Amino acid sequence: MHFKILIVICVCVRFSADGIPLETSIEDLKNYFSPRVIGGENTLEGYAPHMVAILVGDEVIRLILCGGSLVKPNLVMTAAHCLTDFQIAGGLTNLFHAVVGSNNWNTGGIRVDFQNYHIHPEWDPVLIKNDIGFLCLTKKVELSKHLQLAVMNFDFVGEEASSVTGWGWVAQWALMPFHLQVLDVNTLSPEDCIERVREGSSIWWPNAPHVNSTIEICTLHSTGRGLCFGDSGSALMSKETGTQIGIASWAFTCARGVPDMYARISGFKDYIQSIMELY
Known part of the structure; x- marks a missing residue:
């Protein structure tokens, strides 16, 4: 089962009645309330004017x-x-x-x-x-x-530094910031993306969609840093060229350390x- 707004429900993690992962510590909960996209930061005014x-x-x-x-x-x-x-x-x-x-x-x-x-x-x-x-x-x-x-980038992108901005949940407790958040991420090679999604599927989402690297590009930062509900449609930008290389599409449950998926701009030229x- 999945939500259309980026995220799937993880059926493998035990939750309390309040929806908090049972293994979550007090320190983890403090991090849930930090004012940022899961792992992101507040942008300066005027950042990402697109x-x-x-x-x-x-x-x-x-x-x-x-x-x-x-x-x-x-x-x-x-x-x-x-x-x-x-x-x-x-x-x-x-x-x-x-x-x-x-x-x-x-x-x-x-x-x-x-x-x-x-x-x-x-x-x-x-x-x-x-x-x-x-x-x-x-x-x-x-x-x-x-x-x-x-500005669109219609070149095929492999591995490079990039960033994504959005107003999505800052934690799995559904906190949505008013202020735009930014997270620096790295795009993965098609082979690395496919393998990491395969590994994540065995744990979090057995029926996860296959990865089509001709029309999809994925990013990964680390566990606790990634996309969440409300970030769909946001632009993935190349840090080298300042151009758009992806559109946030789908992911596993917020920031589980599995790649986030984007529609690849070059695949839809x-x-x-x-x-x-x-x-």
């Missing part, structure tokens, strides 16, 4: 669902699974919107609404493949110091370019 917070709700009650990246002044790229639950006849529910231009999704920034969307025609929610989609804004935003376009040309 980041988009995708939300649902109104001015009274709203929740952050996913991240995304601004790829044109009126186009956001994100994960396909971030969009599917909000489809209605004729488009998307009007409670579905986004905030751009701020590292705090709850204050500041600019609210933007959507008039159209695109989901990859071969999106497979069972195997979690081709997990890429786009949201078209009702009007173009004005770029600024705090609002910039993500034709699709990405075809959608961007429409806008």
